[in-house]
Amino acid sequence: MADAQSSSSTAGPLATAKSRWWAAGGVAALVVLWLIFAVWPDWLVAILGRKKVFVNALLNGVTLGALYFLVASGFTLIFGLMRNVNLAHGSLYLFGAYLGYEVSRITGSWLLAFPIAFLAMAALGTLLQIFVFRRLDGQDLQQTLITIGISVVLADIMLWIWGGSFYQILAPDWLSGPVETFIPSSVSRRTGELIYIKYPAVRLFILVCAVIIGVGMWYILNRSKLGMLIRAGVDDREMLAASGVRIQLIFVSIFAFGAGLAGVAGVVGGTFQSIAPGEDTRFLLSSLVVVIVGGMGSIPGAALGAILIGCAEQFGSVYAPTYSVVLTFVIMVAVLAFRPQGLLGRA
Amino acid sequence: MADVSEAAAPLGRFDLTRIPAHIWVIVVLLLLVPTFTSGFVQFQIFGWAFILGMISLSLMILAGYGGMVSLVQMTAAAAAGYAVAIFGASAVAEISFAWPWPVAVILAIAISVLVCVISGALAIRTEGIYTIMITLAIGSAFFYFTRQNYTVFNGFTGFNGVQPPQVFGVTWNDPTPFYYLTLACAALSYFFAVYLARTPFGLALQGVRDNPRRMAAMGYNVNAHRLAAYAVAGVISGVAGVLLVWSTGQISPNTAAIGPIIDILVITVIGGINRPIGPFVGALIYVVLRTYSLDVLTALGLDGERFKLLIGMAFLLIVYFSPDGMCGIWDRYITRLWRDPKREGADG
Numbered sequence: 001m002a003d004a005q006s007s008s009s010t011a012g013p014l015a016t017a018k019s020r021w022w023a024a025g026g027v028a029a030l031v032v033l034w035l036i037f038a039v040w041p042d043w044l045v046a047i048l049g050r051k052k053v054f055v056n057a058l059l060n061g062v063t064l065g066a067l068y069f070l071v072a073s074g075f076t077l078i079f080g081l082m083r084n085v086n087l088a089h090g091s092l093y094l095f096g097a098y099l100g101y102e103v104s105r106i107t108g109s110w111l112l113a114f115p116i117a118f119l120a121m122a123a124l125g126t127l128l129q130i131f132v133f134r135r136l137d138g139q140d141l142q143q144t145l146i147t148i149g150i151s152v153v154l155a156d157i158m159l160w161i162w163g164g165s166f167y168q169i170l171a172p173d174w175l176s177g178p179v180e181t182f183i184p185s186s187v188s189r190r191t192g193e194l195i196y197i198k199y200p201a202v203r204l205f206i207l208v209c210a211v212i213i214g215v216g217m218w219y220i221l222n223r224s225k226l227g228m229l230i231r232a233g234v235d236d237r238e239m240l241a242a243s244g245v246r247i248q249l250i251f252v253s254i255f256a257f258g259a260g261l262a263g264v265a266g267v268v269g270g271t272f273q274s275i276a277p278g279e280d281t282r283f284l285l286s287s288l289v290v291v292i293v294g295g296m297g298s299i300p301g302a303a304l305g306a307i308l309i310g311c312a313e314q315f316g317s318v319y320a321p322t323y324s325v326v327l328t329f330v331i332m333v334a335v336l337a338f339r340p341q342g343l344l345g346r347a
Numbered sequence: 348m349a350d351v352s353e354a355a356a357p358l359g360r361f362d363l364t365r366i367p368a369h370i371w372v373i374v375v376l377l378l379l380v381p382t383f384t385s386g387f388v389q390f391q392i393f394g395w396a397f398i399l400g401m402i403s404l405s406l407m408i409l410a411g412y413g414g415m416v417s418l419v420q421m422t423a424a425a426a427a428g429y430a431v432a433i434f435g436a437s438a439v440a441e442i443s444f445a446w447p448w449p450v451a452v453i454l455a456i457a458i459s460v461l462v463c464v465i466s467g468a469l470a471i472r473t474e475g476i477y478t479i480m481i482t483l484a485i486g487s488a489f490f491y492f493t494r495q496n497y498t499v500f501n502g503f504t505g506f507n508g509v510q511p512p513q514v515f516g517v518t519w520n521d522p523t524p525f526y527y528l529t530l531a532c533a534a535l536s537y538f539f540a541v542y543l544a545r546t547p548f549g550l551a552l553q554g555v556r557d558n559p560r561r562m563a564a565m566g567y568n569v570n571a572h573r574l575a576a577y578a579v580a581g582v583i584s585g586v587a588g589v590l591l592v593w594s595t596g597q598i599s600p601n602t603a604a605i606g607p608i609i610d611i612l613v614i615t616v617i618g619g620i621n622r623p624i625g626p627f628v629g630a631l632i633y634v635v636l637r638t639y640s641l642d643v644l645t646a647l648g649l650d651g652e653r654f655k656l657l658i659g660m661a662f663l664l665i666v667y668f669s670p671d672g673m674c675g676i677w678d679r680y681i682t683r684l685w686r687d688p689k690r691e692g693a694d695g
Contacts, residue, residue, distance in 0.1 A: 085476050140476045141416060145616055145666045148609060152659035160653065281605045285487045288480045296477075322495050329488040333469060336481065340472040 039184055039194070052185045055197055057318040058311065063203040063272070065310025066210035070265035072287035072294075072302045073217060074258030080297025081234050081254050084133045085140065087147040089262055090284025091154040096121045096263025097270040097279070098158060101167050110172045110271070117263035125259020129252050151280065159277050169270040175202040206268050213261075214303055221299060230254065234297065289328060293335045295345020304343055377530060386522030394522075394594055396627070396634040397529035401536050401587035403615040403626030405463075405580035408540055411621035412549060413576040414556030419466040419482040420584045421611045422489045423459040425603035427588030429493070429500060430455035431509060432598050438508025439501050448512040452589050459585025460578050462489075467577030471570050486608045494600040505599025509592050520593055529590055533627065536583045540623035543579065552576055613662045619674030628673050633658065 036058065040051045048054055075089045099120050100113035128150070136142045178198040185197045221227040229250055232240045241247040269275075269283070286309065291297075294305025312331055316324025335343060381389055402424050410416045435451035437443040466485045470478045493500040511519040519528055543549040552572050554562045559569045592598045601607075610633070618629025636643065640654040649656070669675045 085480070087479075142666065142670060144416075144476060144479055145612070146663065148612065149659055149663035149666055152609065152613070152655055153663065156653060156655035156659060160656070281487075285484060285605070289484050292477075292480060292484065322497070325488055325491040325495060329485075329492075332481075332484060332488075336469050336472055 036183055039187055050185075052197060053318060055183055055185065056199070057314045059199055059203070061311030061314035062307060063207050063310070064314060065307035066207045067265060067269055067272075068283075068286050068290050068310055069210055069214060069303050069306035070268060071262055071283050072290040072306055073214065073299055074261035074265075075287045076291045076294070076297055076299065076302045077217075078255055078258040079291070081230055082133065082251055083140070084129075084255075085144050085147070086128070086133075086258075087144055087284060088128065088151040088154065089259075089287060090280035090282070091151040091158075092121045092124060092259050092262035093266045093269065093283045094158060094275070094277075094280035095124070095154065096266030097169075097275045098162055098167070098266075099263070100267035100270055101169050101275055104169050110169065110175075113169065113267045114264055117267045118260040121263030121266075122256035122260035125256045126252055128259070129255035133255070134248070134251075151284070155277065155280055158280075162275075164277055167270065167275040169267060169275070171202040171271050175205055177201060179204065200272070203272055206272065209268075214299070217299055226250075289332050291342070292332055293342060295342025298342065298344045298346070301342055301344035381523045381526055389526040390522040390594070392631075392634055392638060394525050394529045396630040397533035398587050398590050398594065398630075399611070399614055399633065400627035400630035401533055401590075402584050403611050403618070403630055404536055404540055404623060405584040405587070406611055406615045407620055407623060407626045408543065408580050408583070409576055410615065411623075411625075412544060412552045412556065413573060415467075415470065415573060415576070416479050416612070417463075417466065417470065417482045417577070417580070418479060418608050418612060419463060419470075419486050420580065421608045422466075422486040422603045423462040423581055423584040424588030424591060425493075425598065426462045426489070427455040427459040427585040428592035428598040428602060429506070430458045431589050431592045432506035433499070435509065437506040439506050442499070442501055443506070455589050456582060456585035459588055460581035463577045463581030463584065464574060467574050471573045483605075483608065486603065487605055490600050490604050490608075493603075500600070503600065505597060505602070507597035509596050509598065511593035520596070525594060529594075532586055532590060536586065537623050537627065539583075544623075548572070548575065610658075613658060615672075617662060617665050617672055619672030621671060622674055625672050625674045632661075632673065636661070 036055060040048075045051065071089070071093055075086065078084055078086055078089075096117040100117040103113040103116045104110050128147075132146050132150075133143055136146065177200070179201045180196045181199050181204075183197045184194040186195050187193070219227075221230060229240065229245055232245075233247060233250060237247060265283075266275075269279070273279075290302055290305040290309050292305075293308060294301030294303070308331060309328055312327045313324055316327040320327070339345075380393060384393075402420050405423075406417060406420045409420075431451050432439075433442060434444050434446050434454050435448055436445040466482055469485065470481045473481065493505070494503055496502065511525075513519075517524045519525060544553070551562065551567055552575075555567065555569050555572050562572075563569045591602070614629040614633045615626050616629070617632055618627065619625025636658055637654060640657060644653055644657060647657075665672055671678075
């Protein structure tokens with residue numbers, strides 16, 4: 001309560017603080033852009049090592065962030081609208097991945113794996129919403145415990161069916177192999193031409209898809225009638241229900257959509273990483289950290305948090321292998337210490 | 348969460364005659380366990396259950412009295428275990444300092460308290476359900492860090508060959524001495540938890556759980572009470588961590604992996620999350636199920652490896668039908684059994 005009052009006090013100092021943040025962000029963005037597109041001078045190579053390593057870590061971080069975003073955005077959407085904490089979200093991810101693997105193995109079609117994983121996980125999410133969350137409405141702890149139990153059971157059932165071995169979903173031919181990007185790595189000594197960095201096509205494809213999904217979600221939430229209803233539900237669900245909107249229908253469809261996104265993310269993760277027991281908790285934890293950093297319930301926050309965490313992991317594993325986890329942790333601690341509601345979260 | 352109503356009873360003088368008969372039976376039975384059981388049962392069943400029960404008890408104090416479901420207790424216990432291995436003696440001589448055991452134990456408990464308080468300080472900045480998520484993230488960060496770090500935590504393999512000290516000429520990890528050691532620690536922490544609920548601090552903590560804003564308005568420092576609860580819980584999980592590393596002789600990142608972290612929550616909830624006896628009941632059920640899961644599962648016609656499925660289903664059923672765990676089921680059974688048909692209706 002006290003926070004809300006202080007933030008709405010006077011506009012003057014708040015506006016300058018905001019513009020200061022924008023300026024800092026702009027400078028940081030310019031520096032990063034320069035680091036990406038300039039050919040590095042020798043002194044910079046002496047400090048940071050070869051540019052190729054840096055750019056690869058950055059691209060890996062951003063694509064990993066795209067994957068984290070796909071998992072975390074469903075989680076944060078469900079929390080934002082319904083205040084439901086679904087700790088079985090990681091299980092939905094892994095289940096989607098296994099299903100996608102089976103579909104692409106049987107039909108030989110990678111693209112077909114996406115709608116099937118989406119629909120199957122959306123169906124499972126619908127069941128969860130109707131049988132768990134709706135019946136235990138408002139009982140946060142009960143819901144959390146039940147979803148932990150469900151994730152334990154699901155993890156063991158998946159271990160039962162698919163065993164402990166590693167699987168990978170094969171990307172189709174038209175996406176296999178690297179493509180040349182427009183990012184220069186160095187100048188060729190012989191010809192004086194710029195050498196461009198090559199990067200796996202499938203990862204770039206996934207990055208583009210994640211951006212499209214993210215922008216699409218933002219657009220629907222902020223510009224469409226459905227989004228208007230959802231945002232109204234976030235702010236005051238009793239009032240929305242009282243004005244005649246069938247709120248349970250919105251709830252169940254948002255839950256199904258978020259769960260389906262986790263399934264899609266599973267197929268994506270199964271393509272450029274691997275599918276194995278334990279991935280469910282790994283992705284549950286990463287989405288927890290992403291939404292804690294980005295702000296619970298905020299889609300742009302999930303995007304920002306996902307990119308931050310993805311880059312922190314990748315840069316950490318390149319430049320400080322033993323401490324990469326600590327870097328992620330430090331980001332989370334810093335956010336909690338200075339902005340407990342998350343970077344883009346509302347107080 | 349149900350209220351701890353018996354906790355509101357005044358802090359009376361300790362009176363042996365007020366203790367009901369069935370408590371005496373349980374006490375005598377527990378003291379006599381080594382006379383009629385094998386070393387395996389004393390060490391692997393009871394010893395382990397007491398240790399897991401103590402770790403769960405520290406969660407129960409936070410969750411039941413303070414309303415903070417902290418998943419960092421297993422991590423705190425593991426940190427204490429690591430401290431015993433690092434400051435005391437272990438088979439990894441190039442890392443271990445081999446200091447005398449009292450120093451190592453005191454440092455271990457201090458480190459457990461530190462882990463709890465730091466996690467608590469981060470978690471209490473947010474409310475309610477965030478605690479579970481933040482502490483889970485902290486616990487997993489500890490797990491991944493210990494797995495990657497070789498200079499202090501010896502990476503994936505961790506430490507082995509950690510021996511309990513020879514005090515009074517007793518080898519403390521022999522089954523019977525270890526049974527009494529863990530029993531004593533568990534009993535002490537249990538009675539401490541019971542006592543804590545009736546102290547002014549415990550009552551204030553329960554007030555903070557039920558209505559933090561009103562407590563703040565009455566002049567209580569809400570966050571200080573929460574942090575102090577984390578510190579108290581850290582002491583108990585620290586002692587449990589020391590016992591844990593003494594019992595198995597080894598500590599590795601897997602001691603506090605995500606699975607064991609969740610297990611502590613499962614144990615506490617199965618037993619009953621809002622009274623001190625719950626964690627020990629839950630731990631005993633868990634350990635018995637885990638040890639004899641092969642027999643139980645084959646009896647149910649399932650594969651012997653499906654232990655997690657069994658415990659997960661038990662957990663789900665209990666959370667769904669009896670939020671106060673096995674203790675709640677027991678209470679309802681007892682009240683039904685003892686209900687006097689003539690007086691029914693009068694009590695309402």
